[in-house]
Amino acid sequence: MLCQSCHKNTATTHIKSIVNGELTEYALCSECAKKLGYNHFFGSFADDFVGGLGSLLGGFFGGEAANESVTRCRKCGASFEEISRSGKVGCAECYRTFRNQLLPSIQRIHGTANHRGKRPGSLAMQVVKKQEIVPTPAAEPKPKTPLEEKKEALQKAIQEQNFEQAAVLRDEIREMEGKQ
Numbered sequence: 001m002l003c004q005s006c007h008k009n010t011a012t013t014h015i016k017s018i019v020n021g022e023l024t025e026y027a028l029c030s031e032c033a034k035k036l037g038y039n040h041f042f043g044s045f046a047d048d049f050v051g052g053l054g055s056l057l058g059g060f061f062g063g064e065a066a067n068e069s070v071t072r073c074r075k076c077g078a079s080f081e082e083i084s085r086s087g088k089v090g091c092a093e094c095y096r097t098f099r100n101q102l103l104p105s106i107q108r109i110h111g112t113a114n115h116r117g118k119r120p121g122s123l124a125m126q127v128v129k130k131q132e133i134v135p136t137p138a139a140e141p142k143p144k145t146p147l148e149e150k151k152e153a154l155q156k157a158i159q160e161q162n163f164e165q166a167a168v169l170r171d172e173i174r175e176m177e178g179k180q
Helices: 030-035 044-049 053-062 064-068 080-086 092-097 099-110 146-159 163-179
Strands: 013-019 022-028
Touching (some): 013 030, 146 163
Antiparallel strands (some): 013 022
């Protein structure tokens, strides 16, 4: 597939973006990708540490001298180049080892490099002591109006599935409500 920008070179970088809910895909060659700012996951910070073709050839001809110049995590053995290619940090020690290189990218991605965590209290459940309910003397029940008595009788007729009686009560209730 050819680069969609220059239409000359073979596309090696595929970019997907979603704008206003619409997915667009681009296939770019490495030169056009660099021009548009799509280098590594960590951007230009990785370029300082990636030696390119020179380090590859130096590894073949220079022996161990080329490997000594690459800083690696002492716990998992990951290099910053590997982290920038995959976008995944190997272990917690990598954050300490590559702090200066990772910090600008973390700030760019998350907006800050300081972890703030959650703040309990606003959404957390709180345990409160159960209050005792003191019974108050019941007041004498208020006498029911004829309309309330008819509505209760209607509910009872419906529960007993006496629909003929319920229809009569419904009509009487409508007539009583119309008078009010």
